[in-house]
Amino acid sequence: MKNTLLLIVSVFISYSTFASEFTLTSDSVANGKPISNAFFTNQFGCSGENKMPDLKWENAPENTKSFALSYFDLDAPTGSGFWHYTLFNIDGNIDHLAGGIDGGKLPKGSVQGRTDLGIPGFIGSCPQTGEIHRYQWKLTALDVDKLDIGSDTTPQVLSLNLLAHSLGQAKLTVLAGR
Numbered sequence: 419m420k421n422t423l424l425l426i427v428s429v430f431i432s433y434s435t436f437a438s439e440f441t442l443t444s445d446s447v448a449n450g451k452p453i454s455n456a457f458f459t460n461q462f463g464c465s466g467e468n469k470m471p472d473l474k475w476e477n478a479p480e481n482t483k484s485f486a487l488s489y490f491d492l493d494a495p496t497g498s499g500f501w502h503y504t505l506f507n508i509d510g511n512i513d514h515l516a517g518g519i520d521g522g523k524l525p526k527g528s529v530q531g532r533t534d535l536g537i538p539g540f541i542g543s544c545p546q547t548g549e550i551h552r553y554q555w556k557l558t559a560l561d562v563d564k565l566d567i568g569s570d571t572t573p574q575v576l577s578l579n580l581l582a583h584s585l586g587q588a589k590l591t592v593l594a595g596r
Contacts, residue, residue, distance in 0.1 A: 438477035442557045442588035446471040446517055452593045453553075459542035464596065468542040470503070472517035475557055479585040482559040483510045486580055488573065491543070492591075493551040496534075501573035502541040502553070504531035507564050527564070531571045538569050543594035550595035559585040 447453050458466025473487070486506035494500035508515075508528045516523070524530065530538040545551035560583045567579055 440475070440477050440479060440559065440586050440588045442473060442475045442555060442590045444471045444473050444555075444590060447590070447592045449590050450593070452550075452595065453543060457542050457592075458594065458596075459544045461541070462544045463547070464542070464544035466542050466544070468540065469518050470515075470540050470542075472515065473555060473557070473590070474514035475588055476513065478510070478513075478559045481561060482585055483563045484508055484560045484565075485510065485512070486558045486560060486565070486576065487515070488554075488556050488558075488576075489540070490554050490556065490573075491545070491551050492554055493545070493549070495546065501532075501534045502543070503533060503539075504571075504573050504576050505529070506531060506567070506576060506579075510560075510563070529567075529569050531567075531569060531573060531576050534573065543592075545594050545596060547596055550593055553592050553594055555590040555592070557588045559587070561585050 456467045456469045457471060458464045459468045460466055485508040487508065488501065489503035491500040491502060506529055508525055512525055532538055533541050535541060543553050558580045562583050565579050567575065
């Protein structure tokens with residue numbers, strides 16, 4: 419019995435050691451670190467450049483057919499955060515997005531959903547003066563080629579669809595303060 423248990427634990431540890439983690443990284447922003455003004459919006463009292471950082475990922479779960487990406491202010495004073503960006507139906511063979519993509523530069527077939535302002539497109543960070551907020555990029559690997567929703571989809575409805583088709587998620591959380 420002890421030998422069987424030891425064998426099972428050894429196999430689990432070996433698998434855990436060699437299993438590659440699904441990761442989301444960037445050359446222009448770092449996990450847990452403050453972002454530069456370039457990634458702040460130019461609205462709501464902020465004077466940033468409203469640029470999206472480059473994003474790259476690796477080790478997506480097996481059988482990934484597409485991806486969805488979101489950018490969310492975890493600390494917005496709304497009681498439920500604030501969605502700054504959604505992009506879905508990203509082809510499962512893609513492993514990066516160039517910095518500054520928006521509108522016409524999107525990967526073929528991908529769709530920008532609405533933000534919490536009710537419009538599609540990217541809205542850079544803009545925390546309240548004197549505060550530091552956590553902003554989270556989240557990439558979800560999906561088991562379907564395409565979600566059957568459109569650009570008028572709210573972030574909340576997108577989230578429900580992601581829940582139903584998620585194979586795994588990779589996150590990159592940055593800080594913004596002013």
